[in-house]
Amino acid sequence: MPILGLAPSSKPTYPPHFDIESVIRPNILALHPYRCARDDYQDGILLDANENALGHSIHSSSKNSSSKLNGNANIEDDAIQTPNILALDLNRYPDPAQREIKSRIAHLRGLVHSNGTPKDDHIFLGVGSDEVIDLLMRVCVAPGCERVMITPPTYGMYAVCAQVNDIEVIRVPLNADGGAFQLQLGAMKAAIDREPSIKLIFLCSPGNPTGTLIPLSDIQQLLDYTQFKGIVVVDEAYIDFSPPGSSAVSLVEKYANLCVMQTLSKSFGVAAIRLGIAIAQPPLIQILSNTKAPYNISTPTSILALSALSPPSLALMSQRISTILSSRVSLLSSLHSPGLSSLGLGEAIGGNHANFIMIPVLNRDTRKPDNVRSEKVYKELAEKEGVVVRFRGKEYGCEGCLRITVGTEEENKVLLEKLKQVLERV
Template structure:
């Protein structure tokens, strides 16, 4: 039976959170936080910068921003949802990477407990695990559909009691493939009574998936049904705000309280918070949906054109993200890391077009990952892509 106290490290369970100056009072003559009361050291300060009060520490709780985020996600819940998200379900971080690391520090005893990943997947999971002295064990995604192997994961959990976390990416990176929601829920149900650990679903690209009518493919609205579920999201992709570094962790309220106690005080800057508030407002969401629609249209056009090129094989991945994963062939028509790597380097160095070589990822031989650009960028990519690839295979 799942019990949070058996998942979180004992020293973290007893952690007394740091109390910030802004936990108690936010208005008045504030002389409690050793701030510079003269203001920010800027020779020219705009009205906008004045309103942000950059000489003051930011709000440590970000309640207004959390309310806007849960309002957005609650508008289209997952088909399995029976309750709504609350602001208390959220922990905000400096990008999803802070949350990835935070969960490892929260749950895994260094040198003893382990993380399970399903390659091919996002590389930061194993990097954060290594930094925290946490061993990574792997159960590969199934081929060719890049779905999770539920029975394989269950078998690994049964044979290795040291595993405390499972990190899944949906839609996948570099696969671009949404993990079937039914499989995620099946894994949650099968593990909740037999394993004390967390299933973490990283949904960085979730807004590029097609919604199922009134329902969303996101499992973020399931965290109150399944206490063993944690969901990560970001404003970097669909919201086009990679530069502000804002990540969102959704989880049960008890775990959220612990994660918020662990994070560093004032980790979300006033600048980040202000931009995020605008982006998650009704007008900001309208812009996000407009851009996502355009990206999806361009993805369809680019993929059709690139698959028509000589020496381009299959679309290896799915169509659930703002990128495609295509197979590059040699003269013999075989997937080739050598040709793909040469194409990648020549495009970047000689043609100022930068894509990503992913051929060393499991079951991705010869693969290039290509982000969807603007219509003009995609046209230039296609021209140079075809020219360089034909020259390499001449």
């Protein structure tokens, strides 16, 4: 089997007894890699990757202690600022424990002891949530004989990581009727009964690409289901854009079979530093800590994460979340306007609980979702108008859909203008 993406002329020929394709695991050779938003377009008004369009929330008026820049772990909570990265002790390995970051996250998410001290033993840090996903599979699921469950449409890296690890994926689609995108609990339990080797269930809440919250009561039904002996993993990358009380972190203290993933990439606006979070009871956290690379969180990442988790930065983050939520309402209203509807733009689907919107492009004659037209609109927007959204029409229940990140006020204005022009001519 050839190596995907490698030109035949690039295949090594020396030494003659060596065949790279016989060395690589067959499931890796067959793998179609996860395509990220930047694979297609890198320039323009970028509304395709669900980044925080308002920028990072690291407060610019506070100061960083010089002792920290020289390797001292003391941090003044009210005096955190973006450091001069080149002033750090970059010749030294980073702190492998990162307890200060974990403590701040525990405080932020309400995981504290009765005396007010944070439960940092409930927090694991990874190089983005993708490292957490991969580690969970590697430590929990035996390749070739055990399985994971996902609920399409969902985040693509669950399936990619499973294939990399030679793990079969059981798919139980969400109920997409009317754009609901909720769990089919009966079907999930039936699949568990048929396949007792399922070790992990991955739930995305709010969903990507659906933007739909999963009720905590539904998550509890899976956690309480006695036939399921594995771990429910709830991916909450977009949870801060949802109503208060939506997070499954509130269930962690009770359920040892629950792992909640979060990130600093979305609401915190620091996607570039790649910091993912797992929140669970200490036994699972310890297993993950025992398995990770020794210094997986770099010193520049940790310093910027501490800055993002400082009180002034959290206040700024809260303000920007409010702005994004308000912009989400305005953008939805504009996308539903008669002018765009008459050009074949449908009603948004999903729950609209994240910082993006899923909206179908319709065939102008049949008024039904149209993948061909939607993909043309996507490409025209990017290549001729400089506005980059994400085509998601090939995902289950998302026919004809474009996923549009909520941008700045000016970006949203340009989007609406250019989208109208493209819909008129496509």
